């Protein structure tokens with residue numbers, strides 16, 4: 173039986189959607205919307221206590237934290253090269269990148285709140301927007317630095333689930349930080365988006381629901 177992925181198109185649930193495609197085990201997608209109250213339905217609340225996506229029904233349980241789901245799937249499934257062995261030199265790096273994606277993800281989430289969801293100008297804080305943009309730009313430097321030795325992916329050994337966690341995050345971060353100063357990161361993101369499984373996952377969930385602009389500038393002043 174296929175896993176059931178509770179998802180909003182273009183949200184962190186894309187990480188799980190994409191990983192399941194990389195594993196050749198695509199999920200059945202149950203779609204929600206960010207602002208229509210669907211995350212507050214009682215049935216969903218029982219699956220995700222914070223009322224957020226992703227939530228994944230798999231192997232007789234429900235999981236609701238994207239990094240944990242990605243790590244669980246890598247460990248529970250065999251026959252793939254998405255995770256270095258526990259005793260590998262790269263294992264600590266893999267774990268760090270897997271979870272560093274949420275350092276970026278939190279920054280993007282704060283900026284989404286300011287730019288997209290606090291829809292009246294008086295609700296927004298230009299100070300918070302400026303600080304969060306700067307913090308995101310700083311956090312992105314670690315990705316650029318990791319890629320400057322000419323490697324194609326976060327780990328020298330090749331593509332892994334850490335790239336799956338990071339790919340969605342970078343595709344959101346580029347809405348707020350121009351990637352002109354991050355050329356390796358920009359090329360890396362394009363490399364990730366050209367993967368067959370990435371594109372299949374995108375097609376499965378439909379158009380992203382968050383952004384109506386390619387880039388969001390800081391308010392003037």
Ligand SMILES: N[C@@H](CCC(=O)N[C@@H](CS)C(=O)NCC(=O)O)C(=O)O
Nearest residue numbers: 183184223224225226236237238239
């Ligand atoms: N750390 C969690 C964060 C989950 C999360 O915040 N998801 C967002 C979408 S990207 C959400 O469901 N937001 C709905 C809300 O905040 O009401 C994870 O990585 O799974």
